[in-house]
Amino acid sequence: MKRILSQCVKELAQFRRDRLTLALAFVLPLMTLLIFGFAIRLEAKDIPLAVQDFDNSILSHHYSDRLFATNQFQPVPTPANPEIALDGNVARAVVIIPPDFSRQIAAGNSTDVQVIVDGSDANNARVIKNSIKATTRSFLETEGLIPTSNPIKAETRLWFNPGRQESLYIVPGVYAVVLWIFPSLLAAIAMVREKEKGTILQVYASDLSAAELILGKALAYLVVGMGIAVVVMGLGSLIFQLSLAGDPTPLLVSTPLYLWASVMFGLMLGARANTQNAAVQGVSLVGFLTALLLSGFIYPVSNIPFPLSLISNIVPARYFILITRDAYVRGVGWVGVWFDLVMIAGLGFVLFNVAKKNLQRMQLGE
Amino acid sequence: MMFRQFFVNRFWALVKKEINQILRNKQLLILLIIPPTIQLLIYGFALNPDVHHLKLGVVDYSQTVESRELISALTENQIFDIASLSFDENDLAQQVETGKLAVGLVIPPTFSRDLTKGKTAEIQVFIDGVDANTAGIANGYINQMVQQFGLKYVDEAIAPPVNTEVIFFYNPGLTSSWFFVPGVMGLVLTLIGSIVSSVTVVREKDTGTLEQLLMTPAEAWEILMAKVVPLFVLLIGDVLLALSIGRVIFNVPFRGSFPLFMVLSGLYVFVGIGVGIMLATLCQSQQQVVLTTFFINLPMVQLSGAIAPIETMPKFFQYLSLLNPLRHYIAIVRGILLKGVGLEALWLHVIALACFAVVLLAISTNRFRSQLS
Numbered sequence: 001m002k003r004i005l006s007q008c009v010k011e012l013a014q015f016r017r018d019r020l021t022l023a024l025a026f027v028l029p030l031m032t033l034l035i036f037g038f039a040i041r042l043e044a045k046d047i048p049l050a051v052q053d054f055d056n057s058i059l060s061h062h063y064s065d066r067l068f069a070t071n072q073f074q075p076v077p078t079p080a081n082p083e084i085a086l087d088g089n090v091a092r093a094v095v096i097i098p099p100d101f102s103r104q105i106a107a108g109n110s111t112d113v114q115v116i117v118d119g120s121d122a123n124n125a126r127v128i129k130n131s132i133k134a135t136t137r138s139f140l141e142t143e144g145l146i147p148t149s150n151p152i153k154a155e156t157r158l159w160f161n162p163g164r165q166e167s168l169y170i171v172p173g174v175y176a177v178v179l180w181i182f183p184s185l186l187a188a189i190a191m192v193r194e195k196e197k198g199t200i201l202q203v204y205a206s207d208l209s210a211a212e213l214i215l216g217k218a219l220a221y222l223v224v225g226m227g228i229a230v231v232v233m234g235l236g237s238l239i240f241q242l243s244l245a246g247d248p249t250p251l252l253v254s255t256p257l258y259l260w261a262s263v264m265f266g267l268m269l270g271a272r273a274n275t276q277n278a279a280v281q282g283v284s285l286v287g288f289l290t291a292l293l294l295s296g297f298i299y300p301v302s303n304i305p306f307p308l309s310l311i312s313n314i315v316p317a318r319y320f321i322l323i324t325r326d327a328y329v330r331g332v333g334w335v336g337v338w339f340d341l342v343m344i345a346g347l348g349f350v351l352f353n354v355a356k357k358n359l360q361r362m363q364l365g366e
Numbered sequence: 367m368m369f370r371q372f373f374v375n376r377f378w379a380l381v382k383k384e385i386n387q388i389l390r391n392k393q394l395l396i397l398l399i400i401p402p403t404i405q406l407l408i409y410g411f412a413l414n415p416d417v418h419h420l421k422l423g424v425v426d427y428s429q430t431v432e433s434r435e436l437i438s439a440l441t442e443n444q445i446f447d448i449a450s451l452s453f454d455e456n457d458l459a460q461q462v463e464t465g466k467l468a469v470g471l472v473i474p475p476t477f478s479r480d481l482t483k484g485k486t487a488e489i490q491v492f493i494d495g496v497d498a499n500t501a502g503i504a505n506g507y508i509n510q511m512v513q514q515f516g517l518k519y520v521d522e523a524i525a526p527p528v529n530t531e532v533i534f535f536y537n538p539g540l541t542s543s544w545f546f547v548p549g550v551m552g553l554v555l556t557l558i559g560s561i562v563s564s565v566t567v568v569r570e571k572d573t574g575t576l577e578q579l580l581m582t583p584a585e586a587w588e589i590l591m592a593k594v595v596p597l598f599v600l601l602i603g604d605v606l607l608a609l610s611i612g613r614v615i616f617n618v619p620f621r622g623s624f625p626l627f628m629v630l631s632g633l634y635v636f637v638g639i640g641v642g643i644m645l646a647t648l649c650q651s652q653q654q655v656v657l658t659t660f661f662i663n664l665p666m667v668q669l670s671g672a673i674a675p676i677e678t679m680p681k682f683f684q685y686l687s688l689l690n691p692l693r694h695y696i697a698i699v700r701g702i703l704l705k706g707v708g709l710e711a712l713w714l715h716v717i718a719l720a721c722f723a724v725v726l727l728a729i730s731t732n733r734f735r736s737q738l739s
Binding site: 021024028031038039040041043044045063083087089092104105108110112115116117119121123124125129137139140145146151152154155158159160161164165166168276277278281289294298304305308325335 | 393397401404405408409411412413414415416419436462463464465481484486487488489490491492493494495496497498499500501502503505506507508509510512513515516517519520526527528529530531532533534535536537538540541542544545561565654656657660661664665668669673674675677678679680683697700701704705707711
């Protein structure tokens with residue numbers, strides 16, 4: 001135990017001395033939090049939309065006003081040719097109102113409004129289509145052209161997030177991503193540095209066991225990780241105005257466990273890699289990609305196709321995201337998240353054993 | 367003439383030295399092939415914004431033909447899948463609360479009576495709003511489907527006076543990977559280009575061989591050019607690798623001009639190399655380089671529109687992204703691949719990219735030279 005502690009103290013002293021790593025540990029996580037938290041927005045707003053109004057009547061003006069009544073569409077100057085507007089990214093969609101628009105409606109006939117949507121961003125294209133259709137319907141209702149009385153009324157309640165504030169979804173996810181990447185990166189660098197400098201040979205020659213070495217380093221970076229967690233979660237909640245939704249104990253218990261798994265992941269890669277470059281590449285490729293893409297951070301996990309979806313089962317970030325979202329948004333507490341906590345603990349244990357194995361192989365026989 | 371001959375020989379000797387060094391470095395070659403491939407595959411497959419197969423829980427107190435028709439109307443196009451059918455409203459509410467169900471629907475016992483009598487029938491819908499984006503889209507779908515279903519029960523079934531006829535340009539099947547793959551191609555080039563070029567320059571600094579090179583009659587710019595040329599060739603190889611993965615695996619169309627694509631990709635490769643060399647001149651060791659590329663690449667990638675479209679970002683970040691060469695390159699790749707447009711639509715992006723390439727290369731060569739002398 002004493003040897004583990006002294007290993008930990010030595011590691012922390014080394015960490016404090018290295019300015020760049022210190023900056024990496026606190027500046028980069030904050031930068032990531034701000035960029036992800038502010039710039040990842042999935043809901044389409046202010047979409048540039050052009051209206052080509054060949055009718056130019058009161059009714060057609062009402063219709064185009066209606067399209068821009070919400071903040072979803074932003075008017076752009078009417079192009080001479082709709083294709084050019086889409087080609088040059090000037091507009092995402094063009095609504096073409098035919099010359100006989102109001103005449104046909106007045107005569108009781110139906111008229112076709114053409115909507116040309118840039119489909120290259122498939123997700124937003126679908127949103128644009130639905131929204132124009134819905135706006136057209138409500139336009140017809142307010143103009144008294146179709147009966148407003150709807151035989152079925154859906155009384156909808158959006159739980160947890162009635163204003164559909166996207167930061168409530170993104171920011172708790174960023175916590176999981178940040179607390180996965182940076183502690184593991186620091187731990188991997190620490191491990192590999194020892195190898196590059198050759199000081200690991202002194203460790204091999206001493207009677208410090210692989211487990212003791214790993215535990216010592218892990219303890220040090222767990223402390224650093226907790227520091228990062230406090231800074232990121234504290235400032236993040238302040239800047240994005242998140243507050244705890246319920247019982248905070250699941251979050252308090254799982255954060256150290258998650259950091260433990262993250263540090264172990266870094267040590268495991270560090271024990272494998274021979275150069276710092278390779279270690280950083282490994283963490284950024286494996287750790288960053290899985291935490292970002294296979295964790296349900298951006299789009300739901302259920303959307304990941306088959307062979308990749310298997311990998312997502314062993315991504316700890318996936319489980320921690322559920323815990324942070326529960327803590328800050330859902331507020332269900334232990335009933336909802338105990339399984340995720342068990343998974344994080346289990347994965348942390350497995351990672352520890354793999355790291356130990358990797359290192360033991362290097363050591364001389366006992 | 368003699369002089370020129372001499373220069374060409376010396377330059378080629380330097381280039382040959384660089385090529386030999388790169389070929390001997392297995393790690394570098396692996397770095398050029400494996401990460402781009404993995405990144406393209408995972409980004410392309412895992413980033414899937416489609417809203418479909420959402421878990422729907424139903425409590426149907428009505429148990430009539432009408433209520434069952436409503437349920438099948440909601441599930442017929444696979445946006446919602448029935449995950450539970452029960453008579454326990456509290457249990458349904460709890461399952462939505464814990465996130466086991468995305469949407470809960472309660473049909474009251476009076477549903478079909480109201481509907482056939484012409485009264486407004488009310489149904490209750492709970493949506494798990496944690497994922498704001500999906501919740502919003504699901505909400506829109508439900509309203510649309512319920513509306514359509516309800517129209518069947520209106521006596522005078524009139525055709526709506528305005529039909530909206532929607533045409534999707536460029537991607538009529540709305541395949542979402544077509545949007546992400548060109549973005550990830552740019553992302554991969556940025557990451558690999560900056561890391562590989564900074565590492566090759568710094569390694570020479572690290573090992574002290576740069577000073578030896580300086581003792582030779584070769585000029586600083588020759589040394590640098592000899593480094594850039596083989597890197598350029600290798601990274602063009604990466605462009606082709608990324609393009610073939612996009613074409614073969616994701617079936618992304620290629621509608622524009624191939625020569626234009628290659629020329630502009632070449633321009634972007636220069637930007638990547640410029641970033642890399644600049645980082646290398648700023649840093650003293652490989653470790654620092656690798657860490658600072660992290661600093662640079664993260665905002666570059668996030669503010670490029672590779673993952674989340676630019677228009678959905680807050681205004682401030684939209685303007686900031688104009689200073690991001692990757693944003694312009696991605697717009698170019700999407701334009702050429704998906705839209706089949708040429709310079710007439712892309713010229714602004716091309717000018718921006720050219721400016722970045724010139725400025726970055728000028729600064730980095732200058733710094734490199736001043737560090738040497």
